[in-house]
Amino acid sequence: MWYGENGKVNWERAGYSSDSVYAELKQYSIEMKSSDYQADSVVFYNYKFFDYPLVGKISEKILANSTPEKATYPRFDSYSKRLFIKSLWQVQNFMQLEHQLKKLN
Numbered sequence: 001m002w003y004g005e006n007g008k009v010n011w012e013r014a015g016y017s018s019d020s021v022y023a024e025l026k027q028y029s030i031e032m033k034s035s036d037y038q039a040d041s042v043v044f045y046n047y048k049f050f051d052y053p054l055v056g057k058i059s060e061k062i063l064a065n066s067t068p069e070k071a072t073y074p075r076f077d078s079y080s081k082r083l084f085i086k087s088l089w090q091v092q093n094f095m096q097l098e099h100q101l102k103k104l105n
Contacts, residue, residue, distance in 0.1 A: 002030040007039075009058060015068030021046045023058050023076060036061035036073075044076045054078045 007025035010018035028039040037060055044054045056078040063073065 002032055004028050004030070009039075009042075009060060009074050011071075011074065013066055013068065013073075014071035016048075020048060023074070025058070035063075042076075044078070050083070054080065054083070056080075 009023045011021040023042045023044045025039045030037040040057045060074040
């Protein structure tokens with residue numbers, strides 16, 4: 001068993017830069033015979049979608065030959081289930097405006 005403190009997990013294998021999407025781990029343990037692990041009470045940053053950090057848990061699994069298009073790990077699960085996603089709000093507003101304009105024509 002590996003016991004660690006103050007780790008950092010990034011989403012580079014999913015195509016994101018290591019300084020824009022990442023999670024900070026406080027304390028964690030990894031069973032060395034397994035290809036996966038989970039960490040609780042991590043602080044997650046995704047500057048593309050959130051202006052603030054989120055707290056939750058992370059799941060990580062080592063997979064061979066994973067491409068950014070097919071990456072399914074790492075996974076973050078926020079404790080808060082009510083989140084404001086800034087880019088999604090902009091897309092939704094644009095789609096509503098586009099729909100209203102089509103109705104006018």
